[in-house]
Amino acid sequence: MNLEFTEEEKAFRAEVREFIENNYPQDIGTRGVDDEMGREDLLAWHKILGKKGWSVPAWPKEYGGTDWTPTQRYIWGEENARKNTVMPLPFGVSMVGPVIYTFGNEEQKAQHLPGIRSGDVWWCQGYSEPGAGSDLASLKTTAVRDGDDYILNGQKTWTTLAQHADWGFFLCRTDPDAPKPQMGISFILVDMKTPGIEVRPIKLIDGGHEVNEVWLTDVRVPATNLIGEENKGWTYAKFLLAHERSGIAGVARSKRGVEQLKEIAAAEMLDGKPLLEDMGFAQKISQLEIDLSALEITELRTLAGEQAGKGPGPESSLLKVKGTEIQQRLTELTLEAVGYYGAPDFRSFPDDGSNDFPIGPDYAHHAAPTYFNMRKTSIYGGSNEIQRNIITKMILGL
Amino acid sequence: MDFDFTDEQNMVRDGISRLIREQYDFDTRRGVIASEAGWRPELxxxxxxxxxxxxxxxxxxxxFGGATEAMIIMEEFGKGLAVEPFIPSVVCAGGVLKHGGNSAQREEYIGGIISGEMVFAFAYAEPRGRYDLANLETTAKADGGDYVLNGHKAVVIGAPWATHFVVTARTSGGQTDKDGVSIFIVDKAAQGVSTRDYATVDGRRASEVYFENVAVGPEAVIGEVDNGLPLIELVSDEAIAALCAEACGAMKVAHEMTVEYSRQRKQFGTPIGKFQVLQHRMVDMFMEYEQSVSMTYMATLKLGDDEVTRKKAASAAKVRIGQGGRFVGQQSIQIHGGMGMTDELAVGHYFKRLTMIDSEFGNVDHHLKRYTDLSAADVPVAAE
Incomplete structure (x- = not known):
């Protein structure tokens, strides 16, 4: 037993740190409130990594992966968190990509994998529907076979950043009479420029436009866009959910967040002293750090298991629950730390080009929106209640 | 990075786990803690x-080992609620000796500990010192080359079974000074040592230990005179890691018992384990347990790091385990319902042990504050 990284791993860390240092574009912002960043900013780092061959580290080598060990991938995540980089979005890299190389045919692989690797093609996920959230299998969007095509009708929702998407992967009902709802679902790739698709923005409580409704009206999609077999889509969807959970806990990002919180608490004053020196507030930070240490070691234990050939199991549900609780607590404390200046809405600041009278400290501008936004984390990706159901079934055996 | 145990460590676990499984079932333990001796010298x-x-x-x-072996043994002790004084004698006294003893002391006393002929208790706590290891009213006055000890040590776990004490005492300075603390070995049979023995609520035995003009020679001092505190802190961090491991063992069993009970117990015509509110509670218990295991590993593996890293890891672990142990213990009783309240069921005894572990070597509040104080040394750059 030891917690040390090996010499090779340390050398690897130095290599990727140097690469990030030398290649991360300085002119793109940091990702806080999503819709403030344009498509090109969100893709900039992805494209650089694509050229380097590092955009899809977890993929098998033959499809462009790096052959890094789980520990190396963890280090890669840590080093990116240190610099607060805007990482490739998961929809192509971590979600549809692995489904395509695992269940797709050769044409589909050749057509789609290069664009995912390079960052040239933006993917979105058509899963949730107004009536199908946690109970995803009750989805109603239909795909009806018509000659060489499927005709899609229905409504998807919570589709993240679909406003930028070139392609989407959709779960659709192909057999409404299947004995179980899970058995009549298919996994279909859809070109988002196809006629009949309408993307409507949903404004969230943080004021941003991160997610959308996607309306599908007689959308004609070639049947060759079906992944695997018809009515087996649920299997592929479940595979996707279980795939590549390393990093799901967001430990490295939260560590960076704790540093930022401390910097803010060092700047804010209470009774003539930095807030950070107030025992009450300092202990809240300590508790957060302690919980984060526990999560980090739990993640490393999971990683070590993965390295030894154990696939990611239901432990990833634990990582998701604890990781998101910590992310939320972090944004909660950050908002507490900024005090009054949590209130001004940065979107309404006068655009008069004057920096002479700034409205509060810069670090306060995103505190409230980020706190509001992060409430999503315990809801998305299988709500934390669903994760507890999974642990109940898979680990407790109840 | 590696969380695997060596073959030798696995053998230690197998050996101890078999011994406790076969010879320390709940009824045996019940008999042992009710017996006059209160422990099993033959074990x-x-x-x-x-x-x-x-x-x-x-x-x-x-x-043949180190802290990881102690962790493995104490985890198994925790599963069986074994009361024998592994932490006081082997981890604490053994720790003081291995880090601070000279070769003669190590040979004599570590030899005695290993053979089981000597059993030590660690007399560090005092009635008014709370968790501050330096807050000592017990004094050791130099008298020629000898020392004369006077004072009262509180809740010395395992003292009724001990042949020797490791005693912390003030040799100079004010009552709470960091300097001026020294460590002594005192034979329990020495003139002037008296004890008042009692049982603890979690099935162990302890004593109030009184020293009245107890004279010891210079060979009784372990480590440097007046500079004993760093060694006491180190050993107390080692004890914390071992205690955390014990808590993990107890949490694991309490959780498993609770899940099993929820399968058997029916209300409203259905096993209560089918109720989602209880399922999620038991998942939360499971997560507390897993996080506690992680912290125990961290505290154990960082015992050899620099002082601040070691102390922060130990305190972080003790906070997490104190909170996790409380949650798992309380919810185990709650889900067992009225049966959880009975002395007859084992689960209540796991709850009691988990409860008492929190106050040993400093509770949640103490360690949260210690962690925070240690963190204050790293001052971040204020944001703009």
């Missing part, structure tokens, strides 16, 4: 024979 001898009491010592001292 202690057996542990010595199996080499278990040598596990945390280096080869040089007659052992």
């Amino acid at each position: 202690w001898a057996q542990l010595a024979e199996l080499g278990m009491l040598a596990a945390p010592f280096s080869e040089e001292d007659g052992g």
